[in-house]
């Protein structure tokens with residue numbers, strides 16, 4: 001498998017953005033994968049995410065705690081998205097969090113397990129040091145099958161600036177971590193492998209990032225996963 005002579009080093013990719021290789025051991029990875037398989041079952045299970053322009057994302061997703069997706073109505077004022085420029089809500093972009101799988105089967109989203117909150121706090125403490133916020137309450141789990149990728153975007157639908165915690169399982173990917181101003185360069189490409197942790201908070205919290213490539217067939221054989229899973233843990237602030 002990974003035959004490096006030396007363990008991969010932890011890297012600060014930008015102030016507030018830290019990559020910790022091999023943060024989850026093989027047993028923890030398997031346990032998390034088993035849990036993801038349960039969470040991916042209906043109701044409110046793994047779904048294809050629609051994009052505002054009528055397309056679909058190539059990574060499929062399941063949410064815990066809050067459902068993230070395209071909403072036809074603004075959660076702040078109840079009017080059609082893009083239809084009320086005076087609203088303090090999120091009219092500029094029709095994604096939002098809700099309690100049900102509004103763009104899926106409509107079922108209530110599964111609860112956010114307390115142990116994922118514990119994991120998130122441990123991750124923040126390990127990666128960034130210092131105290132971690134208590135309030136982790138959202139998990140977005142993305143499954144990358146053959147050819148799936150994710151375009152450059154910011155995680156900006158939360159009402160909190162707590163660090164985002166990202167855990168990777170299965171195939172290795174190229175994770176592109178950019179800047180807070182534009183979705184273009186400068187960026188840094190980081191290889192995320194099964195068990196790796198990436199945390200972005202502080203000045204890096206709202207940086208653009210994406211997954212331009214997943215390397216098929218690179219998952220550790222003993223994990224038993226074809227493809228890649230990424231779990232991001234977040235604080236909704238609501």
Ligand SMILES: O=C(O)CCC(=O)C(=O)O
Nearest residue numbers: 140142155175211230232
């Ligand atoms: O798959 C990844 O590593 C990144 C996922 C991501 O950026 C997101 O879910 O917002």
Ligand SMILES: [Fe+2]
Nearest residue numbers: 153154155209
């Ligand atoms: Fe993201």
